[in-house]
Every structure is written in structure tokens, then in C-alpha cells.
Amino acid sequence: MIDFELTPEQKEAIAAAHKIAEEMLRPISRYYDEHEDESPKELIDKMWEGRREGGLMAGLDMAAALRTEEMFWGDAGLTLALPSPGLGGAAIFATGTPEQLQRFLGNYNEGGPKWGAMAMTETSCGSDTAAIQATAVLDGNEWVINGEKIFITSGKRAMEDSPGLVVVWATVDKSAGRAGMKSFVVPAGTPGAKVEKKEKKLGIRASDTVTIVFDNCRIPFENILGSPEVRKIDKTGTAGFKKAMATFDATRPFIAAQALGVGRAALDFVREALEKEGVKIRYGLPRNKLTALERDFMEMESNYKAAKLLTLRSFSLMSQMLPNSLEASMAKAKAGLAVTKITQKAVEIMGPLGYSRKLLLEKWMRDGKINDIFEGTGQINMLVVARRILDFSRDQLK
Amino acid sequence: MISFSPTEEQQMIVTMVKQFANDEMRKIYRECDESGEIPSRIIDTAWGLGLVSTSIPEEHGGLGGEHSAITGALIAEELAWGDLSMTMHILCPALVVYPVLEMGTEEQKKKYLPAFCGDKFKTATAALIEPRFGFDPYSLSTTATLKDGSYVLKGEKCYVPLAADADVLLVYAAEKGKSQGFIVEKGIKGLEIGEREKNMGIKALATYEVSLKGCNIPKENRLGGDKGCDFERIMDCSRVALSAMAVGVARAAYEYSRDYAKERVAFGEPIASRQAIAFMLAEMAIEVDASRLVNWEAAWKLDKKETATKEASLAKTYCDDMVLMVTDRAVQILGGHGYIREHPVELWLRNGRGFVTFDGMATV
Ligand SMILES: Cc1cc2nc3c(=O)[nH]c(=O)nc-3n(C[C@H](O)[C@H](O)[C@H](O)COP(=O)(O)OP(=O)(O)OC[C@H]3O[C@@H](n4cnc5c(N)ncnc54)[C@H](O)[C@@H]3O)c2cc1C
Numbered sequence: 001m002i003d004f005e006l007t008p009e010q011k012e013a014i015a016a017a018h019k020i021a022e023e024m025l026r027p028i029s030r031y032y033d034e035h036e037d038e039s040p041k042e043l044i045d046k047m048w049e050g051r052r053e054g055g056l057m058a059g060l061d062m063a064a065a066l067r068t069e070e071m072f073w074g075d076a077g078l079t080l081a082l083p084s085p086g087l088g089g090a091a092i093f094a095t096g097t098p099e100q101l102q103r104f105l106g107n108y109n110e111g112g113p114k115w116g117a118m119a120m121t122e123t124s125c126g127s128d129t130a131a132i133q134a135t136a137v138l139d140g141n142e143w144v145i146n147g148e149k150i151f152i153t154s155g156k157r158a159m160e161d162s163p164g165l166v167v168v169w170a171t172v173d174k175s176a177g178r179a180g181m182k183s184f185v186v187p188a189g190t191p192g193a194k195v196e197k198k199e200k201k202l203g204i205r206a207s208d209t210v211t212i213v214f215d216n217c218r219i220p221f222e223n224i225l226g227s228p229e230v231r232k233i234d235k236t237g238t239a240g241f242k243k244a245m246a247t248f249d250a251t252r253p254f255i256a257a258q259a260l261g262v263g264r265a266a267l268d269f270v271r272e273a274l275e276k277e278g279v280k281i282r283y284g285l286p287r288n289k290l291t292a293l294e295r296d297f298m299e300m301e302s303n304y305k306a307a308k309l310l311t312l313r314s315f316s317l318m319s320q321m322l323p324n325s326l327e328a329s330m331a332k333a334k335a336g337l338a339v340t341k342i343t344q345k346a347v348e349i350m351g352p353l354g355y356s357r358k359l360l361l362e363k364w365m366r367d368g369k370i371n372d373i374f375e376g377t378g379q380i381n382m383l384v385v386a387r388r389i390l391d392f393s394r395d396q397l398k
Numbered sequence: 399m400i401s402f403s404p405t406e407e408q409q410m411i412v413t414m415v416k417q418f419a420n421d422e423m424r425k426i427y428r429e430c431d432e433s434g435e436i437p438s439r440i441i442d443t444a445w446g447l448g449l450v451s452t453s454i455p456e457e458h459g460g461l462g463g464e465h466s467a468i469t470g471a472l473i474a475e476e477l478a479w480g481d482l483s484m485t486m487h488i489l490c491p492a493l494v495v496y497p498v499l500e501m502g503t504e505e506q507k508k509k510y511l512p513a514f515c516g517d518k519f520k521t522a523t524a525a526l527i528e529p530r531f532g533f534d535p536y537s538l539s540t541t542a543t544l545k546d547g548s549y550v551l552k553g554e555k556c557y558v559p560l561a562a563d564a565d566v567l568l569v570y571a572a573e574k575g576k577s578q579g580f581i582v583e584k585g586i587k588g589l590e591i592g593e594r595e596k597n598m599g600i601k602a603l604a605t606y607e608v609s610l611k612g613c614n615i616p617k618e619n620r621l622g623g624d625k626g627c628d629f630e631r632i633m634d635c636s637r638v639a640l641s642a643m644a645v646g647v648a649r650a651a652y653e654y655s656r657d658y659a660k661e662r663v664a665f666g667e668p669i670a671s672r673q674a675i676a677f678m679l680a681e682m683a684i685e686v687d688a689s690r691l692v693n694w695e696a697a698w699k700l701d702k703k704e705t706a707t708k709e710a711s712l713a714k715t716y717c718d719d720m721v722l723m724v725t726d727r728a729v730q731i732l733g734g735h736g737y738i739r740e741h742p743v744e745l746w747l748r749n750g751r752g753f754v755t756f757d758g759m760a761t762v
Contacts, residue, residue: 002408002468003401004698010400062400283708284633286534287715287754302692302716309691310684313402330684379677386676389683390660396668397676 006066013063014070020047021074026360029075033363036205039161040078047082048113060093060250061319065257065312072261073268076367077206079258083162086154087375088116088185090251091167095183095225095243103222104165104185115158117166119149119212120244126151127380130178130241134170134214141221143184145170145192145214151199153374155210159188160195166212167225169244178241185223192217203366245325251375252328253318256311256335259371263304263339266346266364270297273350296349300342307335326388333381336372343368402691404472412472414447419480427481430602431745436484438519444488445519449473450495458507459515465499467635467700470762471642471693478646482749483602485643489760490559493524494568496761497579497632503623506581510566524568524579525555525608526758535570535577535633535757540610542571542580547617549573549580551588551610559759561591561606568621569610570629570758577629579621588613599748632761634700634710639760641693641710641717644753645686648721651728651746652682659731675731682724689713689720697762718753725750 006014024043032040071079085092085105092104108114125131134147145168149155158164165187173180186193192215199209226243271281274297281294281301290298310331317324343365347354354361372378387397404412422440430436445451454460477485495514498506514520528539540553551571561567567582567589582589592607621627656679659670669675693713699706725747729736736743 001401001405002403002694002698003399004695005399007399284630284711285536286532286757287718288532289534298712298715302712305692305695305712306685306688306716309695310688312400313687313691316400316402330687333680334684334688379673382677382680383673385680385683386670386673389656389679390670390676392660392670392676397671397673 010063010066014066017067017070018073020050021070025071025074025078029078029360030357030363032075032078032206033203034357036200040081040206043078044081044083044113051109060315062312062315065253065315068254068257069261069264069308072258073265074261075206076258076262076364076370077204080153080204080207081157083113083115083157084154085114085116085165086158087118087247087251088158088165088167090254091118091183091244091247092116092185092225094247094250097225097227100185100222100225112162114162115154115164117152117155117158117164118169118247119152119155119166120169121151122148123150127377129169129244130181132169132171132181133174134168135174136170136172136182136184136224138172138221139218142218143221143224145184145186145217145219148211148213150197150211151374152210152212154208155212156195156198156208159193159212162188164188166193168212168214170214181241181244183225183244184219185225186214186217186219190217190219202369203363204370248376249323249325249328250318252332252381253311253314253324255371255375256307256314256328256331259335259339259368260304260308260311262364262368262371263300263307263335263342266343266361266368267300267304269359269361270300270346270349273353293349296345300345303338304342307331307338310334326385329376329381329384329388332371332376333378333385336378336381339368340372402694404468408469408472411469412476415449415473415476416479418444418447419476423477423480423484427484427602428739428742428745430481430483432601432739434601434604436487436602440484441488441519442517444477444484446517450489450492451515454495454499454511454515455507458511460511465496467638467697467762468694470635471638471697474639474642474760474762475646475649475690478643479650480646481602482643482647482752483600485646486559486600486603486760488519489639491520491522492761493559493759494522494566494581496635497524497568497621497627498581500631501579501622501627503618503625505618506621506623510581513565520565521560521563522566522568523558523560523564524570524758524761525558525561526570527555527557527755529554529556529607533757535629537575538570538572538577540569540571542573542578542620544573544617549615549617549620551580551582551613551615553610555608555610556595557605557756557759558608559603559605561608562594562604567608569608571610573620576626579627579629579632580615581619581621582610582613582615586613586615597752599745599750599752601748630705630707631700633758634696634706635761636758637710637714638693638697638700638706639762640753640756641689641696641713642762643760644717644721644750645690645693647746647750648682648686648689648717648724651725651743651750652679652686654741654743654746655679655682655728655731655736662732669731678727678731682727685720686724689717692716700762714753721750721753722747 171180314327452463453465456462696709
């Protein structure tokens with residue numbers, strides 16, 4: 001039955017996350033945007049004690065989507081900085097065996113705060129993930145990893161600030177192309193894995209984005225993710241690459257949910273500000289009776305709704321264990337663009353207030369934009385959608 | 399619980415309507431658009447599917463099926479995928495049936511509903527739009543004034559589908575400044591059906607200007623009697639119906655241009671192999687799906703009997719924009735061939751542009 005009713009548990013999840021967003025994130029939102037070298041220690045410790053909200057470990061169901069949206073409504077950078085297995089966790093979920101899941105994440109909740117990260121992007125390749133240059137060579141019963149990975153979210157917190165881990169994508173045979181691509185778990189403290197440059201960014205400044213250099217970094221054989229079949233190298237099997245793509249099916253809906261949170265923050269703010277000025281959006285009037293402001297606002301709002309429903313649909317499929325690649329990319333493409341447009345328009349509508357750092361609107365515009373870039377740019381997600389609807393291979397549509 | 403799956407029963411209805419749209423409507427839509435006529439055979443066949451009549455209660459001669467806006471939206475999308483003119487024709491009687499069913503007095507139900515339970519299509523319609531710039535359904539120029547125990551209706555209407563053949567018209571008029579519905583029967587003095595209108599699209603649908611020159615109608619013919627009707631809800635049901643049709647038209651255009659782009663070769667490759675084309679198609683696919691979901695949410699609110707004005711009007715403006723974008727791109731993807739009336743995309747563009755104008759011409 002087509003239904004949009006939230007369950008009582010979902011409502012509770014939203015309310016709980018909203019409370020955190022409002023009481024713990026919003027008050028320090030501006031501070032950590034302006035002090036990107038400081039870490040929100042108090043928040044991290046408190047959230048670690050709570051350990052339920054935020055992050056990918058909080059499940060892959062609808063409630064996780066709704067919670068994510070609320071947290072990002074509070075603050076995108078801070079939420080990304082919270083202890084969580086993060087994208088590393090997602091990769092282990094999607095590509096690891098049950099034994100590996102247990103080994104790497106089984107005691108995640110014990111001890112102090114921990115982070116996980118995922119390293120795919122390199123200086124010479126981002127969108128074109130199949131072109132990665134980092135190598136993994138088997139030496140006895142160890143893998144030796146070499147290469148440089150950039151733009152790793154939470155890489156510093158995962159590898160320097162906590163006993164975390166990073167999932168690294170590397171090729172075991174350059175001539176094998178995609179078939180040679182495998183993922184490996186490198187725990188914090190492994191010699192030869194070094195965090196280098198920390199990026200300074202347009203937005204999500206509270207979240208660390210770093211380069212990690214792997215220099216003859218040795219890890220045990222068992223740290224290659226996947227079944228023995230995946231570990232095999234043959235020139236035709238692209239199981240490893242497919243697994244990387246499968247990770248995206250789980251992470252893209254989350255990025256979409258994050259985008260929704262930032263977009264709604266801007267929408268809510270503008271609506272309230274207008275109401276204070278005595279401007280109420282008049283729904284139901286014919287278009288030529290609406291003011292330009294009302295039309296803009298309604299467009300922002302309907303785009304938000306459209307993105308949200310596409311996102312929930314991708315979660316709905318995921319939680320039923322049904323294929324969702326197409327729907328995940330649709331949601332990600334739409335939500336990434338929607339948040340970009342909504343926040344940019346919000347800055348415009350509020351004029352000098354919108355542009356000022358006294359308010360958070362300009363920050364949301366900077367924060368929101370990342371959702372149209374990471375985990376596959378808007379264009380890459382359009383490419384995925386296009387290939388699927390056309391039933392084209394990557395050679396037929398480049 | 400949030401779910402995007404229609405019920406089994408809804409799926410059965412969708413399959414049935416899809417087949418009708420594909421096997422019947424798609425065979426003749428071009429002819430109909432050119433000639434301006436829809437064969438009565440197809441209208442009767444469609445009527446036989448019971449899309450409107452099943453929800454009439456047993457006591458009034460119907461099957462007493464559930465009346466749901468979501469089901470209505472599913473049906474409207476599938477039909478409109480087949481052809482918009484035919485869809486609006488086939489569903490036109492609902493413009494009287496559903497408001498009477500939801501908001502009519504017992505007498506009105508008894509009097510008007512049984513006529514719609516037969517095997518043959520029974521024509522009825524509604525008159526809302528007025529022929530003037532800045533038309534606003536909430537401040538109608540057509541007036542209804544109570545005088546000596548009956549209502550006097552005065553005003554001009556346009557885009558009244560099937561008015562010439564309708565036995566019953568539901569006319570919306572301002573009564574003390576508020577929009578209300580009045581049931582007007584054929585042949586009443588002062589009711590003048592003008593010439594058939596000529597429009598850019600929906601050419602197979604017969605629409606008319608209608609003049610009400612002081613029509614006297616009994617007081618009992620006010621929709622809902624003394625209580626009146628919930629005009630806002632009537633508008634919202636219309637928005638959901640039209641939005642669903644916009645999704646249907648857009649989906650038709652999207653599918654056609656997608657298939658074409660895979661076949662058509664330029665510079666040695668199918669044009670779909672170029673991102674300029676493939677990305678247009680991807681965006682069309684995303685927006686068709688998104689529009690459908692936004693509209694479903696509005697329909698769901700209507701089914702819960704909640705106020706859905708915000709949701710329905712957001713859905714309507716979203717779908718109005720979407721259908722224009724999608725049908726225009728479909729023409730673009732076919733290039734010069736898209737401009738020629740041998741392909742359907744130009745027809746869908748003409749029909750698609752109409753949605754911003756259409757108001758109150760369909761309901762769920
Ligand atoms: C803050 C931040 C955090 C990040 N976190 C991580 C992380 O944790 N782990 C990780 O591995 N990576 C991470 N990334 C990297 C991110 O995923 C990449 O930046 C992104 O995928 C784009 O790659 P690129 O920057 O190399 O751009 P490019 O691939 O060089 O793309 C440049 C432009 O070309 C377009 N383009 C590329 N290929 C095509 C094509 N085939 N068709 C059409 N257009 C195309 C792109 O859409 C883009 O507009 C992060 C990046 C940022 C900024």
C-alpha cells in the first residue's frame with residue numbers, strides 16, 4: 001500500500017535526532033566553521049557516550065535516513081566529524097565477509113571514540129575510479145600497499161586521533177583494469193600509512209579531509225575484503241569493482257539524506273524569516289497571482305519534497321534488500337542538485353542577511369554543495385541513471 | 399509505514415488500464431487529434447472498465463468500491479500515457495460523480511448517482527475556468543445569488559469539457575464571494591453552450607464556452623445543500639488528477655524519446671551514446687519519477703481526509719513544469735523529426751503545455 005505515514009519509532013528517531021541537532025549542533029555550528037583546526041571534543045565525547053545517533057552504523061533503514069536528515073539539518077560538518085565507521089564501515093558492510101565484519105567492526109563500540117574512512121580518490125583520478133594507481137602486492141602472507149590517496153573524509157581522525165581504520169582501494173594487477181581492483185583494511189598505527197595534508201575547504205570545515213600516503217605499508221593477507229572468489233585475480237572477473245559499486249548503492253542514499261538536511265535547514269529558516277516579516281506563502285493560488293518570492297519558495301519546497309521522496313524510495317528498496325542502484329543514483333543526483341539550488345536561492349532571498357556570516361545561510365550554501373560532489377558527482381550519477389535506463393554498458397555510454 | 403508499492407488490487411487495475419491504453423488508445427490517438435473526434439466505441443469500452451462507476455455505493459446502484467485518490471492517480475497516469483484527450487473525456491463524468499459522492503446531500507446522491515451506473519457512458523461535466531486574464535478559482539466572476547428560494551447563476555465559463563452533450567453540469571460560482579458548486583441540468587433556461595473551442599492541444603476533447611444568463615436553479619441544487627461543499631478539497635482533488643495525467647503524458651514522451659535515441663544513429667553512434675542526449679534522458683527519468691511521488695503524497699493526504707492544499711498545489715506546479723520540460727526535450731531529442739506530426743512527441747508537447755491552464759477539468 002502506498003503510504004507516507006511515519007511509524008511511531010521513526011517519529012521518535014526524528015525527534016531524538018532533532019533535539020541533538022538543535023541543542024548540540026546548532027549552537028556550535030558557526031564556531032567550528034570558523035575554527036577548522038579545532039576539534040569539537042565535548043560534542044564528540046557526548047555523542048560517543050550516546051553512540052546511537054548519526055553515522056552509518058545506525059542501520060540502513062528508513063529511520064537511518066530520517067535521522068541523517070535531522071543531524072545534517074543541525075550541522076553537516078560536525079555530523080561528518082562524529083565518531084563512526086563512516087564510509088569505511090559502509091565498504092566493509094558491502095564487500096566484507098561476515099567474519100571480516102565481525103573482526104573489523106565487532107568491537108567498534110568498545111573503548112574510546114573511533115572513526116573509519118575510505119580511500120579511493122587519487123590525485124590523478126576521482127570520478128574515474130577504475131583508473132586508480134595505488135598498488136597492492138602479495139608478499140608471503142602480507143599485502144604491501146603503495147600509493148597516495150587524497151580527499152579522505154575523517155582520514156585524520158581514523159588514522160591519527162583514534163584506533164580506527166581506513167579501507168583502501170588498490171589494484172593487484174594494473175594490466176587487469178577493473179578486475180584488478182580490490183579493497184583492503186588498513187588499521188590505524190600500521191607502519192607505512194601516513195596522514196599528510198589536511199585540506200582547507202569551502203564548507204563542511206569541521207570534517208577533516210586528508211591525504212594518506214601508503215609507503216610499503218604491510219597488512220595481513222586476511223585484510224583483503226571479500227570472499228575468496230573476490231580475492232582471485234583473473235582478467236575477466238570484475239567482482240572487486242562491482243563490490244565497490246555496490247558500496248555506492250548503500251552510501252548514495254545517505255548522501256542524498258544529508259543533502260536533504262542542509263536543504264531543509266535553509267528552507268525552514270527562510271519560511272520562518274518570511275513569516276516574521278508577515279509574508280505567508282499562499283499555496284493554491286494560480287501562478288500568475290503569486291509573487292516572485294512565493295514562486296521561488298514553492299519551487300525550493302517542491303524540489304526538496306521531490307528529492308526527499310526519491311531518497312526515501314531508495315532507502316525503502318535497500319531495507320527490503322532489493323536492488324536500488326538506479327534509484328540510489330536518481331536520489332543522489334536530484335538531492336545534490338536540489339540542496340545546491342535551494343541554499344543558493346535562500347542566500348539570494350534573504351539579501352544582505354543571507355550573505356552575512358552572522359547567519360548560517362551562507363554556511364549552508366557552502367556545506368550543501370559537497371553533496372553534489374562526493375560519492376559520485378552529479379554528472380557521474382546522471383551517467384549511472386542514463387546507462388541503466390538505456391541499458392547501455394560503460395562502453396556504449398562514456 | 400512509508401511504502402511505495404501499490405496494493406495488489408491497485409496493481410491489477412493498473413495492468414488493466416495499461417493494456418487498454420496501449421491496445422486501444424495508442425492505436426488511434428493521432429487520428430483523433432487530427433479529426434477532433436473520439437469514436438464512441440472507445441469511450442464505451444473505457445466506461446465498461448468501471449473506472450468511475452465502481453465507487454458509487456450499492457444503494458445508488460453502484461458496486462460500492464472504495465473511492466481513493468491514490469487509485470485515481472494511478473488510473474489517470476496510465477490513461478494519460480495512452481492519450482490525454484481521451485483520458486479527460488473518459489473521466490469527465492467523475493467531475494459530477496465524485497463531488498456528489500463526497501459532498502452531496504442524500505437527495506443529490508439519490509437523484510444523480512444511479513444514472514452513472516449503467517453500461518453506457520453518461521455525459522456529465524463541470525464548469526470552473528472563466529475566459530479572462532488572471533482567472534482565480536477563489537474569486538470567480540460567475541455569481542450565484544439566492545433569490546425567492548432559488549439560485550440565479552450569471553457568468554461566463556470556458557474549457558468546459560463535453561458541455562454540449564452533458565445532461566448535468568456542476569457549475570462553480572461565487573456565492574457571497576465564496577466559491578461553491580451548483581448542479582445545473584441540461585436545457586434549463588439561460589444556459590447557453592457556445593461553440594466548440596479550438597486549442598493548441600487536447601484537440602480531440604470537445605470543450606466549450608458556456609454562458610449562464612441568469613439561470614434559475616432550485617435551492618436544493620447547491621452542492622452539499624445548506625452545508626455547501628468543501629471547494630478547497632475539490633480543487634485539491636483536481637490538482638492531483640491533473641498532476642497524475644501530467645506524469646502520464648511525460649512518461650509517454652520520455653519512453654518514446656529514450657527508445658528513439660537508442661536507435662537513431664548520428665556520427666557513427668546512437669545519439670543516446672552522447673551525454674548531451676543521455677543526460678537529458680536521465681533527468682527526464684528522474685523528474686517523471688519524482689513528480690509521481692510528490693503527487694502520490696498529496697493523494698495520500700486526500701485519502702486520509704486531511705487538508706492537502708499545500709501538497710496538492712506543490713505537486714501541481716511541480717508537475718506543470720516537469721511535463722513541459724520533458725515533452726519539450728522529447729521533441730528536441732527527435733530533432734526535426736520531432737517537429738513532424740508523424741511522431742507523437744509534438745502532440746505531447748502541445749498537450750503538456752496545457753496543464754498550467756487546466757484547472758478543475760479532472761478529478762480523483
Ligand atoms: C570534502 C570532500 C570529501 C571527500 N571524501 C572522500 C572520501 O572519503 N574518500 C574518497 O575516496 N574520496 C573522497 N572525496 C573525493 C570525491 O569523491 C571526488 O572529488 C569526486 O568523486 C570527483 O572526483 P574529482 O575531484 O577527481 O573530479 P573529476 O573526476 O576530475 O571530475 C571533474 C568534473 O568532470 C566531471 N566528469 C568526470 N567524469 C565525467 C564523465 N564521464 N562524464 C561527465 N562528466 C564527468 C565531474 O562530474 C566533474 O564535474 C572527497 C572529496 C571532497 C571534496
